[in-house]
Amino acid sequence: MDPRPIGVFDSGLGGLTALRELRRLLPGEHFIYFGDTGRVPYGGKGREIIQHYARQDVAFLRSFDPKAIVIACGTVSANALAELTGDNDLPIFGVVGPAAQAAAAATRNGRVGVIATAASIRSGAYEGQIAQLAPRIKVCPQACPLFVPLVENGRFRPGDKVVELVAEEYLAPLRQAGVDTLVLGCTHYPLLRAVIAQTMGTEVTLIDTGAVCADHAVRTLSAQGLLADRAQGSCRYFVSDSTQDFARLASIFLEGDIAGEVTRVEIENY
Ligand code: DGL
16 A cells, blocks of 8 residues: 555646546545646657656656656657656556557457657657557557647537548548557547547547556556555646636546646746
């Protein structure tokens, strides 16, 4: 048993989708969530900057002496997991490995699509992981840079012509490639699930990376005897930009659940 908190971070508030899943699975844990709202988006940045930001995000979370850290961000998971794991002596979970495993297990025709930010796709992380698990699977990657701003502006529901048009343009090549499994490799894409399912067809299996990562982290911590022994946990929220916009954005990602009190952090000091 370990009463210490679990740290969770993302480039912004999209990672709240993964945090919600973690809290559902582990109601007795204390969580510290950090969203780097002052420097978001990471998805259009280069690998070195992403690694530098991610190191600072982890250094901040480590000031709470966490027992583990979950990288909710697809872009950080794809570009910095090895570096963060090498620098830190605590379990750090990213989304790419668990999602690659889930996709390899789900595909029946051996064709898997991956949609994510430009930096995640450029990293080749999903192709690498899936090739290790099942070299015969063909991976079809597609960057979808317009999805993040659309979601953050509340444009993700079926019937919204703008998001449907963008989804059609990004997803048509994957449909043509005949993928039967699609990895939603970014924190924001679970909100687009209905639009993506409608565009790809309901027979395509969609993998929610935040949810499979949360599930993997919970199973690992439980197997290592690292879960806390308490009935009701808590969550503290930290951001690097003004706290004013937190409630509006948090309500998009938490779909109505109340987020709680939020504190601003000078992340450049870490
Ligand atoms: N959190 C990022 C991800 O999952 C999306 C937003 C960004 O580009 O920073 O890749």
